[in-house]
Amino acid sequence: MNISGGKVITCSPGRNFVTLKLETDEGVYGLGDATLNGRELAVASYLNDHLLPLLVGRDARRIEDLWQFLYKGAYWRRGPVTMSAIAAVDTALWDIKGKTLNVPVYQLLGGASRDSVMVYGHASGETIDAAVEAAAGYVARGYKAVRAQCSVPGLTDTYGIGRGDRYEPAERGSVSETRWSSERYLNSVAPLFARLRTELGPDVHLLHDAHHRLTPIEAARLGRALEPYHLFWLEDPTPAENQEAFRLIRQHTTIPLATGEVFNAIHDCRQLIQEQLIDYIRTPVSHAGGISHLRKIAALAEVYGVRTGSHGATDLSPVCLAAALHFDLSVHNFGIQEYMPHSDDTDRVFPHRYSFAGGTMHPGDAPGLGVDIDERLAATFPYQRAYLPVSRLVDGTVHDW
Numbered sequence: 001m002n003i004s005g006g007k008v009i010t011c012s013p014g015r016n017f018v019t020l021k022l023e024t025d026e027g028v029y030g031l032g033d034a035t036l037n038g039r040e041l042a043v044a045s046y047l048n049d050h051l052l053p054l055l056v057g058r059d060a061r062r063i064e065d066l067w068q069f070l071y072k073g074a075y076w077r078r079g080p081v082t083m084s085a086i087a088a089v090d091t092a093l094w095d096i097k098g099k100t101l102n103v104p105v106y107q108l109l110g111g112a113s114r115d116s117v118m119v120y121g122h123a124s125g126e127t128i129d130a131a132v133e134a135a136a137g138y139v140a141r142g143y144k145a146v147r148a149q150c151s152v153p154g155l156t157d158t159y160g161i162g163r164g165d166r167y168e169p170a171e172r173g174s175v176s177e178t179r180w181s182s183e184r185y186l187n188s189v190a191p192l193f194a195r196l197r198t199e200l201g202p203d204v205h206l207l208h209d210a211h212h213r214l215t216p217i218e219a220a221r222l223g224r225a226l227e228p229y230h231l232f233w234l235e236d237p238t239p240a241e242n243q244e245a246f247r248l249i250r251q252h253t254t255i256p257l258a259t260g261e262v263f264n265a266i267h268d269c270r271q272l273i274q275e276q277l278i279d280y281i282r283t284p285v286s287h288a289g290g291i292s293h294l295r296k297i298a299a300l301a302e303v304y305g306v307r308t309g310s311h312g313a314t315d316l317s318p319v320c321l322a323a324a325l326h327f328d329l330s331v332h333n334f335g336i337q338e339y340m341p342h343s344d345d346t347d348r349v350f351p352h353r354y355s356f357a358g359g360t361m362h363p364g365d366a367p368g369l370g371v372d373i374d375e376r377l378a379a380t381f382p383y384q385r386a387y388l389p390v391s392r393l394v395d396g397t398v399h400d401w
Ligand code: CS2
Pocket: 037, 169, 209, 211, 261, 311, 312, 313, 315, 338, 388
């Protein structure tokens, strides 16, 4: 079974997506998500102009060999664009193998290690009252884990504050600039979690995303302040380019730490995992080299007691979510899966077999990944350039968004 060709489908049912459809000479095709928020067309070009011409005529069954061929063969390794393109090819090849062998992908990954996959939802609000109410809504819908974010008094655009259940930070057209103050933010978070614990009780898992905005010592201070509320994790407390920074945080707090959604390769995670500076690794299928590479990251993490907590925001498509759920169901050191429901239009463009029930999800038992794309419908939602916001401190200095 050889690869006979493929196409890169861009569409925008509410937000932009890039999907690889890889085809074989036996008529079986596979899908891979190649969406890199705000830089989508760079990955589409990498696939169209460089990888697809290379792949035609090659044996679609040799997943690991093709992975190494695309990674080492590129000479220019790693990085979000390269690893998202390789991820799309890898994911599509696992989809093809599952369809060809007539089994769901998780069966190829060693079978189910659990009955279903615990997910967390996103609760947010302009006020603590609104955020608590939103979180209670998730619990009422059966969620066992909720991420909570609240606006910061005195700041207009705080990260993670949705409109209703929707949160889409990328804006079509031009880039927006937001203002940030870590001082104001640091004073606003602990009161939110104090209320959440009082109102929701001790059992619900609570998560928070600091979204890379704090200095290491500010992150240590936040971790200490949140310890009484025993969070499931504090995510991206400080930019992870400087991995030593996590040593300083660890010195001051026992709060569980999660990071990795902006990582693209095992080399980005190795020090943090080996020094046990984190407790959850959040690398997603579609930005970290696909299912094949994510399994290697998880295997390294297992040795050090680190669990998976894959990124699953709405800018990762239903193809990525389906692949993530197959991975999550089979990997031993699974921790939790992020789940932000996609828009109805997106769900119509990407019909899928995964399902949600009682705070957990299951990928379904259809052959392959159990997700498809309606190309005709996708074409009715043309791509529209969009940008993530850029953050500036209140004095105008560019800061981490
Ligand atoms: C966030 C994301 O879900 C998360 O944990 O960090 O929403 C992130 O901001 C977006 O994926 C960026 O595109």
